[in-house]
Amino acid sequence: MDLVRDVFASALKPRIFRDREKLLPDYVPGFLPHRESEIRRVASILAPALRGEKPSNIFIYGLTGTGKTAVVRYVLSKLEVTAREAGARVKGVYVNARYRDTPYRIIADIGEAVGARIPFTGLSVGEVFGRILKVISDTKTIYVVVLDEIDFLARKRGGDDVLYKLTRINSELRTSRISLIGVTNSADLVESLDPRVKSSLGEVELVFPPYNAEQLKDILEARAREAFQPGVLEEDIIPLCAALAAREHGDARRALDLLRVAGEIAERSGSSKVTRDHVYMAREEIERDRVVDVVRTLPLHSKLVLASILMVTGGGSGYATTGEVYERYRYLTLKLGIETVTLRRVSGILAELDMLGVITGRVVSRGRYGKTRVLELALDPQVLYKTLSEDIALGDIIDEVGREFGKRSSMR
DNA sequence: TGTCCACTGGAAGGGAGGGCTT
DNA sequence: AAGCCCTCCCTTCCAGTGGACA
Structure with a gap:
């Protein structure tokens, strides 16, 4: 009883x-260090919306x-506020194509986002377009639609088509206008886009350079000031997070994650300070969580393929x-008494797992012995094994995987 | 030098599961 | 309920392909 109360009490008393x-990654700060020129650029491009003109x-x-x-959302929110004050009709719409990765x-x-009633499935894409048109056509509003991680959409079947339709939608609107902001981190996307979409979307092109460790430090410091109690961060915590993230091409989100999780670990362990060890633990925890999340939501056959890899490697x-892998996978499905997918599918699954970062694979030609994907596990096998064994559908198979796994790993 | 392996990866299609409108 | 259309996972078919080997 008192134990529980202690836990709650310490939760109430903010220490870290x-x-x-x-x-958190989706928080849009009021201050974005080292992005002033980008902000100004985006703002100046969007500014015509305030006069009721369609921005590029x-x-x-x-x-x-x-x-x-962050920059786009920041400018967008300022734009909406300014528009409201000035009595201009501007609405921002933000969509992330990574998590909503079908055209539909x-x-x-x-x-x-624009207020049409859209069921989560059941309608044709054309029908949804029709509904959107109906809702916004006469609103005398400028809509700024942000398509974040647009590459996920463009790669999908029919994605090109939707993009094309979006770039053309203005000709069907009466008093309102839509302007599009496409955001991507994939350089090859530009090549693969429909040329009509490319020229329309790329009226203005902007490139965001990566942050260096110095700049990451500034970003972290600004956020840390708002997020942490004063004095809880040991001296070199921020430089450490910045350095670790700078190693991965200056990814600010990663740096912030590191800082946040380090703080959480410190808080959980009842420490009154965030230490270097907490940061290193955070790095491991982030990686572990990512993998566990990914693996847990994988379909059955992907898990079986993973189990096979665990055994083969x-x-x-x-x-x-x-x-x-396919041979072992076939054996596993046989034991489970379930259907076996084709080699083509397993090849596809392996490519997916590679993309997810669960395995790393290279397509290698071994001459006389053909061309194949040589792969290895890109994560802690213990964690993978544990995560796989949570799935009851794998039944007894997992014991066998475990035997193999235990045998080999104890040999090392 | 050409052959040929063991696949890769693109394309199209199907059918199960499910929601929509009428 | 019928008739559409959606997504997801999968299949079938097939045209490549890099390089060790004969």
Whole structure:
């Protein structure tokens, strides 16, 4: 009883954080260090909206965590506020194509944002377009639609088509206008886009350079001031987070995650300070959580493929090829008494797992012995094994995986 | 020098599961 | 309820392909 009360009491008494939310990825800060010129640029492009004119479409390119999203959302919110004060009709719509990665979901989201009633499935894409048109056509409003991580949409079947329709939508609107901001971190996207979409979306192009460690430090300091209680960060915590993140091409989001999770670990352990150890622990925890989340939501056959890889690579210490994995996978499905997917599918699954960062694979030609994907596990085998064993559908199979796994890993 | 392996990766299509409108 | 259309996961088919080997 008292134990519980102690836990609650210490939760009430903030020791580390003042406002943890300030470190969450979707928080848009009021101050964005080292992005002044980008902010000014975006703002000046969008400014005509205040006079009721359609701003140019913008295409923004930059690696992850270079502040693209933050800058766009920041400018957009300022734009809406200014418009409201000035009596101009401007509305910002933000959609992230990574999490809503079918053409239908994207425009459904846009539709919902502008106030159309869109069911989550059941309608044709054309029908949703129609509904959007109906709602906004006569509103005398400038809509600024941000398509974040647009590459996820463009890569999908039919994605090009939706983009094309979006760039053309203005000709069907009466008194309102839509301007588009495409955001991406993939350089090859530009090549693969429909040329008509490309020229329309790229009326103005902007490139966001990565932050260096120095700049990351400034960003972290600004946020830390809002997020933490004064004095809880040990001296070199911020430089450390900045340095670790700078190593990964200056990803600010990663740096902020590191700082936040380090703080959480400190708080959980009842420490009154955030130390270097907390940061290193945070780095591991972030990686572990990411993997666990990804693996847990994988479909059954992907999990079986992962289990096969675990076995073939001998507990994650060696390499495997597609053929070897497929053979083991077939054996596992046989034991489970379920249907086996084709080699083509497994090849596809392996490519997906590679993209998710669960495995790393290279397509290698071994001459006479054909061309295959040579892959290895890109995560802690223990964590993978534990996560896989949570799935009851894998049944007894997991024991066998475990035996193999235990045998090999204890040999090392 | 050409062959040929063991796949890769693109494309199209299907069918299960499910929600929409009428 | 019928008739559409959606997504997701999968299949079938097939045209490449890098380089060790004969």
